[in-house]
Amino acid sequence: MPDAPAVTGIGLVTPGGIGAEATWQAVCAGQSTARTDVELAGLPVDFTCRVSGFDAEALPGTRQLWRYDRSTQLLLAAAAEALRSARLDPADWDPARIALVVGSAAGGVSTLETQHRRFLDHGMSGLSPLTLTGYLPNMAAGHLTLALGITGPALQTSTACASGASAIITADLLLGAGLCDIALAAGCDAMTTPLCTAAFAKMGALSRRTHDPAGASRPFDKDRDGFVLGEGAAVIVLERAAHAAARQVPTSAYLIGHAATSDAHHPTTPHPQGNGLRRAVLQALQTAGATPHDVDHINAHGTSTRLNDRTEAAVIRALFTSRPPSVTSAKGVLGHTMGAAGAIEAALTVTSLQRSTVPPTANFAEPDATTAGLDLVTGHARRQNLTLALSHSLGFGGHNTVLAFSTSI
Template identity: 70%
Template sequence: MDSGETGEQVAVTGIGLVTPGGIGTEATWEAVCTGRSAARTDPALQGLPVSISCRVPPQEKRPGKLWRYDRSTRFLLLAAEEALSSAGLAGRDWDPARVAVVVGTAAGGIDTLETQHQKLLTVGHTALSPMTLPAFLPNMAAGHLALELGITGPSLQTSTACASGATALITACLLLRAGACDIAVAGGTDAMITPLCAAAFAKMGALSRREHDPGHASRPFDKERDGFVLGEGSALLVLERRRHADARGAAPLAVLAGHGSTSDAHHATAPHPQGAGLRAAVEAALADAGAGIGDVDHINAHGTSTPLNDKAEATAIRHLFATRRPPVTSAKGALGHTMGAAGAIEAALTVLTIARGTIPPTANFTAPDETTAGIDIVSGHSRAQPVRLALSHSLGFGGHNTVLALAAA
């Protein structure tokens, strides 16, 4: 595979995951590989039009001042611990000025904002926490992570709705290729299971109404799909210039070989019905990677379980892969839609698929309808298969299309 404009590969050397499937990479991987849905009835959403969600399991009480942070930032800090440990950087053996932080989020500290606004309305201004602004401002997840890790290189936050985590990885890749850093800690985080977000998504008709059967509510590409289940979580990847990773003896899990980003310019919330923008993003990612359609062994789809997204994405896949059918999976059947974290979580799962030669199933997929037929959906059980090159799709409100091309190291 090609390695972008500078000719140097960008290696993935570490992964950290905090998802509804569990705390840590192995817990999440086991959840998606067994097709175990995390969806449950959520008491915090009681009385709203939809009261099911996919929440991150409770964490052990930890020393320190986690109370200062929004729930999304707590997830991020947990993911960072694992990512650095898996990359062999727990001892921080780096030049902090040559390390970047890039974090994607759709809503920043929305949980903090809603909670503090409620206090303002019901009790008054004296009840507000002095940490309100540092907790909810959209740049502060990256800021807090840089503070926690002592990183003095670039610290950036990206927001492209549900493509935010993938956009963060692209931004980090660009920084590495430009020589602005040697290491980037990049990914996404969101904690949007709040009354306002849940009610707003329900008002749009985006959420599954299968409240009588939460475990089967999220059904990507399935003929019975009726919307997504709101989730939360975080994923961080440690990206490095390949020469830097080699010099310190790090074994890459995979390579971020290419990427593509486009805009639909079609509708505020609905994807282009033929997936035109997604097709263009796939073609750009493959061109950046020096690869072609025939090189793709697997697609980790955005696969939200909504009628419009899955139809548009399936249409794009059929159009691009008319003569061959790479296996397709979506993690959202198991984990729900983790919003701005989704692109990073799914990129991490794609790296694991490459490293382990295993494609997880799409939980709850039983059969396609006429709009999703014609693509090879992995279902029922994981599929053992060597994967040299895989694509990870992410789409977002506003017409964002983001595609990562990940390759074996």
């Protein structure tokens, strides 16, 4: 891809830990973070992957944290780390030349649920005047622009579980259009709420392994029975390679290709032949000037659901015949962080390239007939020389996004 943007900063807040290094160590250890969740007591699914030890009051430069939904709090913390990683100080930049794109599947849904209960219990007297600014989907981006003083384009993308990856694509398009010099691409969600959990459980999407939460998220495994809800945020700093070189900052990887397609098949079920994902992979490789033979590694969407893993495995087997890439899914450790997943997993893909290491897929014991044949990394992290890696993200509504990252351009 001409003028491929450089990744110069990463910030992560996930169930694996607070910070990019803590998260990386957690996924490399391959131990699930799923635990029984007291907020879900009495529901048929009562476990999630939450960010533990997170203290919103410790966020630098923020006040009155009660104004923010939890998803926005996680985003603010991830952004602070990403800026440190990229050696950026808002006091030194031209705020009109900074863009921000945040992906989220549900916006401030925790705020909405809390305020709805208060409204039902107490009427308008119990309702916060900040309900809308906490809940509206665009406000994560809005609050972050206020915190950082960004006056360039600020957008919110919502493509369900592909939202974070869609944000990265949109950020690259803003850079390519010359509308900014630096773009912050992010994903955040905190859908580990009673209503969201009950709704996903009602449609049969969640694992019911209440007797073994830590073993519940098991991507591509024969005994998978659904995903585990998680929460988190990721911020990736993108800038043109020449701009990064002029700032003399290290580059972790380059975004050399991407694609987004739609299935037009079913509201929640992927196309049975994976046609949309297949087209997205091929289009991303075309924009990268690469072929399936060039791909060393795939960070899969890998939700631990019957249909997603079957479809994704079939597409990978069909496209990568001459040189199968290594495959992993972080959701065995982190759960499904929904709109944040695409950005979190993109950050992990970049880190794999940077460190020549592929984390294992947690809880994998045995493939079934639909997931067999993948070069799935299991048990322990694998050392591997990596040049080109893909990150897959899919979402309800038939969204398919594929990002292609490389160590060079």
